[in-house]
Amino acid sequence: MTADHNGADGSERTVRLGWPPRTRREMYVKILWIGVWLVFLASPIGDLVGGHHTGAATAAGSVGLAAFVGAYLTLVFRNMGRPFSAPLVISLTAVLGVLAPLLAYTLGSAWLGLFVYVSVACGATLPLRAAYWAVPAVAVVMYLVGLHSNEKEARGLFLLVLLIGFAMSGVGQLVRTTIELRKARATVAQLAANEERLRLARDLHDLLGHSLSLITLKSELAGRMLPGHPDKAAQQVADIEQVSRQALVDVREAVTGYRRPRLAAEIAGAQVALTAAGVSAELPADPDLTGLPEEIEAALAWALREAITNVVRHSGARRCAVELTRHQTLDGPVVQLTVEDNGSGGPGTGPGNGLTGLTERLEKAGGTLDAGRFKHGFRLVARVPAGTARHVGSGA
Structure with a gap:
């Protein structure tokens, strides 16, 4: 937390739930997560390799297993985060639903594990209401097929097929909710930006509308007076100069207000940034900033922004x-x-440009900055004179 160094923030080290992989690392993580469940293919592969079937049956089983795994990985891996169209999802699920009972019925009980993948696919990709019907149906079909070869194994897999299907229904719903939440956040951010633009437009109209109208009116009046009454025209020009100077002062004050950060906004931004980076945050719940001078509040806001960034x-x-x-x-x-x-305070051995600039900013406000490592991590302390401020408040 000491110095400014180039590098990605903590949020970029986190795999985004419900989104397609952005980097090779994220792709490997998702492949590993899905690949773990391929353990149920050990029995079908062992059955093929063990030579328990004729050459034609082994070849047909190999082709069927390859088609089944391809359809499953395409449906689950590709559909999570960037969903297929409903007809394609139904088609791929139907392929799994046909291949699993066909292979298990013709090649024996070692292939009953394929129904686990059918249940996972139904739970992860189908709408919640459809999954509630599809998962039990898969379990029943698996049991009926198992009666033909090994009823005991079918009974053992029945509960597993049900539980894993409903569990994946919950995961699928979580993914869909997360995507909707991200879209809602993006919409809220866009609406906030639009509101800010409207506020800026209103402020500019209030600041400059009257002044520019008055300048235009006096300019026209001075133009008409100039030939016959130059002294009166000169007075109008002087008035124009005074109005324009005042308008310039108003605009500068407004721009300064736009640029000045607010401590409440920085606290809210800190909560979002820390949460996105996976950092447990303890922030002031409702600090009372009444009476705190704007310059002092701005200095503290800059200090909080720099500290959270680091x-x-x-x-x-x-x-x-x-x-x-x-x-x-x-x-x-x-x-x-x-x-x-x-944390460690960063790899730097001394204060970076950010802390140096922050120190100078606090000194202009009559404050001080202390930053450094202590036994449990890193601490930054910014102190500024309170002026006429009343109780500020604290948070835990």
Whole structure:
């Protein structure tokens, strides 16, 4: 959390649930997760290799098993996160539903494990209501086919087929909910951006509409007065200059307000950033910032932003605590922002550009910055004079 170094934040190290893989690493993780379940293919493969069937039956079984595995992997791996169309899902599920009983009935009880994959496919890809009917149907078909070869093994697999199918229904629903939640968040962000643009447009209209209208009116008036009454025209020009200067001052003040960060917004942003990076966050629940000067609040907001950025990008921490308190000192009341994490503090040996710039920013506001490692991790403490602020509040 000490220095600014190039590198991806913690959120990029996490495989996104319900999304297609973005990197080779994510693809390997998803392949491994799906490949673990291929353990149930050990019995069919062993049955083929063991020479228990004629040459024609072995060849047909090999082709059927390859087609079954191909359809299963295509349906489950490809459909998760970027769903196929409903007809294609139904078609691939039907292929699995035909091959599993056909192979198990003709080649023996060693192939009953294929019904586990049919149940997984139904639970993971079908709508929830359809899966509630399809999974028990798969279990019943498996049991009926098993009566032909090995009823005891069929009874043992019956409960497994049911449980794993319904479990995958829950996973599939979780994936779909996660995708919908991400889309909703993107929509909310877009709406917030649109609202901000509308607010900016309203502010500019309120700031400049009257001033520009007055400048236009006085310019036309000065133009008409210029030939016969140059002294009155000069007065109108002077008024134009005064109005334009005031408009410029208003615009500069407005732009300064837009650029100044707000501490409440930074706390909310810190919660989102830490959660996305997999860091347990302890933040002020509802800090009271009433009466805190804008310059002081902006300085603390910059300090929090820099601290959270370093925690996410460099520290490797799993926990981060932010505390906002007010202390009485010999020099007067002081507002203190403390950010602690249990990480390494980053690979840097000294303060980076971010902390150096933050120190200078706090000094301009009359504050100080202390940052460094301590026994449990890394701590950043920013102190600024409270001015006329009342109780600020603290969080755990």
